[in-house]
């Protein structure tokens with residue numbers, strides 16, 4: 001318990017910091033509304049041009065529900081870890097953060113965990129409630145919520161590990177802009193954050209099945225939106241996510257350990 | 269290695285591999301594929317031992333390798349070669365464990381949480397360093413006695429002035445009662461009052477907590493106020509390592525002659541430079557005074573004064589021991 005206290009202290013500080021920047025919260029909520037309006041019209045057009053109510057097994061309504069929740073999830077999942085690491089490394093501030101009495105990876109994670117909490121409470125939960133009210137009964141309330149929470153925790157871990165691996169590249173390149181933009185595009189697409197995976201061609205979907213990205217958005221949302229989820233299906237998905245979390249964490253630890261020798265620490 | 273030392277460096281060398289960059293846009297693109305590296309040796313075979321409770325001043329001109337040495341001692345950088353022990357551990361191998369027992373201030377960089385009031389930063393440090401409540405209370409009480417920090421305690425760090433923030437950073441660094449504290453230019457950019465406040469604070473914490481302090485500075489006031497022992501490095505090499513009194517004795521034959529002229533000071537300095545050319549005197553000045561650093565083994569001060577008075581009228585004069593500042597300047601320029 002005492003050991004966890006030092007991590008939760010960082011969460012607490014992060015929450016205070018986040019709430020301090022009130023305007024940023026407001027801007028985020030409005031930005032979201034704007035984005036959601038946009039995708040509403042885009043997908044309306046797609047469905048209209050297809051001439052049928054069901055495209056790739058999804059109705060317009062189910063597509064919208066999926067995308068709205070994916071956006072809400074994205075808002076708290078994307079913590080700009082890569083930027084954070086890039087800035088730390090370029091400015092030399094990494095020297096101070098390396099000297100905290102915990103691993104840099106843990107320190108960084110727990111430092112941003114406060115905004116996870118704030119964004120979850122201030123964007124995900126309201127969005128979820130609104131979707132639930134508006135669509136009356138489309139979302140089942142039951143065991144799927146519990147499964148969803150577990151899947152989200154795994155998703156957060158996998159997402160963080162991927163970010164940390166990309167951020168570590170910064171130790172070699174010093175500049176990270178291009179790589180990060182690429183990473184964001186790849187993750188947004190292959191995880192199902194911007195387009196439901198059902199809309200992908202079969203071949204691409206077969207490839208995606210062997211990649212970690214789908215565990216970030218597709219898995220939690222599929223579980224959340226299923227009625228009476230089949231335990232076998234859920235267990236299999238969770239197991240895959242869990243395995244990815246372990247694998248990515250091993251890779252990122254190893255890569256970091258090799259790379260940190262590289263650090264030169266700017267400034268002084 | 270020896271147990272009685274808090275810090276031990278043996279033959280420590282640090283080299284950086286840097287790309288030979290080309291100029292311009294075209295050059296930048298060529299650099300993308302360049303393997304044209306050069307090796308910069310920032311620290312060159314430095315050996316040093318520091319006892320618990322000592323305050324050691326690291327001096328040297330810009331680019332001498334002071335910060336690099338500190339980064340190695342804290343464990344952020346791995347030495348290229350040599351042996352290094354801090355508090356009985358190899359710093360870069362046990363970085364996380366080690367950081368529990370050291371504290372670091374890096375110049376203008378702050379370790380405090382920007383958006384949080386200072387007291388929240390302190391509480392956070394208390395938790396992440398797992399400082400027991402009674403020790404924390406004791407430390408806060410001590411701080412309360414040493415500095416008047418009520419007015420900044422509830423201020424968010426981003427709203428602090430540079431001086432207030434530096435003060436806060438130093439307090440934060442000592443909070444977990446580290447055995448060694450590294451201060452890389454702790455008084456940079458501060459006014460006279462804040463400088464002396466911070467010096468007193470460091471000295472007092474060193475005394476009361478027996479903390480070993482390594483500090484770098486370009487301000488000889490820091491050295492005079494804090495350090496009994498100084499280490500001078502230049503171009504990565506150790507030039508001097510001994511107590512400061514010894515250093516002044518070393519330059520004991522030097523006196524500073526201060527003169528306040530009646531005429532325009534700039535013109536006078538120019539003329540003096542010519543008139544005293546043969547006498548091995550170093551001349552500098554401020555708005556009011558001309559300073560002449562005289563080596564009495566070669567020329568007596570009286571002779572110099574006589575020569576000056578042949579052509580110039582003097583309003584006022586003083587004779588002083590060589591200042592630390594002058595000693596260091598001489599060493600930077602001419603070596604030992």
Ligand SMILES: Nc1ncnc2c1ncn2[C@@H]1O[C@H](COP(=O)(O)OP(=O)(O)OP(=O)(O)O)[C@@H](O)[C@H]1O
Nearest residue numbers: 264265266268284310329330331332333334335336
């Ligand atoms: N990350 C780095 N990469 C390449 N070279 C570096 C790096 N850091 C320092 N150096 C070089 O090492 C040398 C020593 O630098 P260092 O920062 O230790 O000097 P310093 O004594 O702290 O100087 P100052 O008084 O200006 O702070 C310099 O020549 C510097 O250019």
Ligand SMILES: [Mg+2]
Nearest residue numbers: 268334335452
């Ligand atoms: Mg420096």
